[in-house]
Amino acid sequence: xxxxxxxxxxxxxxxxxxxxxxxxxxxxxxxxxxxxxxxxxxxxxxxxxxxxxxxxxxxxxxxxxxxxxxxxxxxxxxxxxxxxxxxxxxxxxxxxxxxxxxxxxxxxxxxxxxxxxxxxxxxxxxxxxxxxxxxxxxxxxxxxxxxxxxxxxxxxxxxxxxxxxxxxxxxxxxxxxxxxxxxxxxxxxxxxxxxxxxxxxxxxxxxxxxxxx
Amino acid sequence: xxxxxxxxxxxxxxxxxxxxxxxxxxxxxxxxxxxxxxxxxxxxxxxxxxxxxxxxxxxxxxxxxxxxxxxxxxxxxxxxxxxxxxxxxxxxxxxxxxxxxxxxxxxxxxxxxxxxxxxxxxxxxxxxxxxxxxxxxxxxxxxxxxxxxxxxxxxxxxxxxxxxxxxxxxxxxxxxxxxxxxxxxxxxxx
Numbered sequence: 001x002x003x004x005x006x007x008x009x010x011x012x013x014x015x016x017x018x019x020x021x022x023x024x025x026x027x028x029x030x031x032x033x034x035x036x037x038x039x040x041x042x043x044x045x046x047x048x049x050x051x052x053x054x055x056x057x058x059x060x061x062x063x064x065x066x067x068x069x070x071x072x073x074x075x076x077x078x079x080x081x082x083x084x085x086x087x088x089x090x091x092x093x094x095x096x097x098x099x100x101x102x103x104x105x106x107x108x109x110x111x112x113x114x115x116x117x118x119x120x121x122x123x124x125x126x127x128x129x130x131x132x133x134x135x136x137x138x139x140x141x142x143x144x145x146x147x148x149x150x151x152x153x154x155x156x157x158x159x160x161x162x163x164x165x166x167x168x169x170x171x172x173x174x175x176x177x178x179x180x181x182x183x184x185x186x187x188x189x190x191x192x193x194x195x196x197x198x199x200x201x202x203x204x205x206x207x208x209x210x211x212x213x
Numbered sequence: 214x215x216x217x218x219x220x221x222x223x224x225x226x227x228x229x230x231x232x233x234x235x236x237x238x239x240x241x242x243x244x245x246x247x248x249x250x251x252x253x254x255x256x257x258x259x260x261x262x263x264x265x266x267x268x269x270x271x272x273x274x275x276x277x278x279x280x281x282x283x284x285x286x287x288x289x290x291x292x293x294x295x296x297x298x299x300x301x302x303x304x305x306x307x308x309x310x311x312x313x314x315x316x317x318x319x320x321x322x323x324x325x326x327x328x329x330x331x332x333x334x335x336x337x338x339x340x341x342x343x344x345x346x347x348x349x350x351x352x353x354x355x356x357x358x359x360x361x362x363x364x365x366x367x368x369x370x371x372x373x374x375x376x377x378x379x380x381x382x383x384x385x386x387x388x389x390x391x392x393x394x395x396x397x398x399x400x401x402x403x
Contacts, residue, residue, distance in 0.1 A: 001276075001341065001344055001345035001346040001349075002338065002341065003253055003272060003275060003276055003279070003338050003341065004250070004338065005345075005346075006276050006279060006280070006345055007246060007249040007250050007253065007279065008246065009360070009364045009365060010245075010249060010279065010280070010283045010364075010392075011237075011242055011245045011246035011249055012242065012363065012364045012365070012367060013242065013363045013364060013367070013368075013369065013370065014237060014240060014242050014245050015240060015370075015385065016238070016239050016240035017238045017239075017240075017286055017287050018287065019238070019287070019290075019291075021287045022287060022288055082288060083288040083289070083290065083293070083298070084285060084288060084298050084299075084301035084302045084305065085293060085294075085297035085298040085299075085300065085301035085302075085327075086290075086293065152285070152287075152288050153281075153284075153285035153288045153302065155301050155302070155304070155305040212309070212400075213281070213284075213285075213393075213396070213397070
């Protein structure tokens with residue numbers, strides 16, 4: 001086929017394009033990821049019994065705010081990265097700021113704690129399962145975000161995959177916060193972050209292969 | 214001769230191609246056809262300067278980039294320079310091409326100058342070594358028939374639905390998925 005024939009083929013009967021299609025794809029992916037993670041959390045882990053009480057405390061909302069900031073940052077980045085020629089944008093500032101804030105808070109709490117208790121407030125009671133649970137809850141979001149990306153045109157596959165993974169991981173962490181009994185910033189600074197890093201790294205590795213177009 | 218890399222000329226070319234492309238996105242077939250043919254001239258010139266050691270593959274890669282531009286067209290935002298968008302796609306396909314053939318030796322000059330893309334059109338098509346028509350024939354019926362009826366025979370979606378027995382939305386989806394499948398088959402096929 002000659003190039004002119006290909007041009008005729010592509011142009012023939014060309015349909016109007018929905019300019020909001022990329023935004024719609026990501027809306028569906030975020031909705032599916034959040035609902036999937038909440039559903040998995042409720043059926044496999046269960047909502048923490050004292051949720052009503054802790055929801056009245058500011059520390060609970062601080063715990064949600066951390067993954068929420070990462071989610072907003074990662075969503076902003078991945079939506080830009082899905083378009084050829086766009087930079088990753090300001091999302092990374094929010095991500096770095098949120099992680100820094102949690103780490104500064106964790107260091108502050110550690111300094112204020114007696115040396116004998118420091119390890120205890122980092123490990124909490126659930127450090128063995130936390131990262132694994134978050135990674136598990138991120139599976140629906142991971143699939144949904146990769147579906148959204150595959151319909152678009154990312155050109156930096158590793159970074160797009162990593163941001164997609166972080167988006168899935170942060171949605172999973174939001175859902176997990178409603179189950180997780182840990183209320184220490186030192187715990188989130190390590191184990192929540194580690195849990196979100198699992199899908200992030202997986203996304204970076206799989207992006208090169210799965211996002212090619 | 215006046216330098217064609219002159220900024221004003223590039224700027225007006227950008228605006229001209231962008232308005233054609235935006236009309237194309239709204240479903241204006243004639244504007245879209247003009248856009249693709251003018252773009253292919255620019256892309257050919259651009260690829261020619263990048264593939265000096267493999268002139269036989271310029272036309273193949275050009276067709277690959279045109280398919281990619283078409284399949285990715287929903288990701289274009291009107292406030293973004295068209296040059297940057299097309300260049301990112303061409304660059305991505307060029308890197309993919311080099312990687313697939315592990316020809317890092319050809320990949321020595323800078324790929325970062327987007328301004329060059331619309332500099333000098335090259336209108337003389339070469340012979341493509343790969344036959345897209347043959348690849349099209351290999352697509353599954355549900356994708357091939359809608360493309361043949363609408364894109365090659367010029368039927369409307371409604372007419373194509375009647376002759377193929379598919380629903381109208383199946384025809385549209387078939388075209389969309391078929392062109393994506395074609396792009397995947399084109400990739401790495403010599």
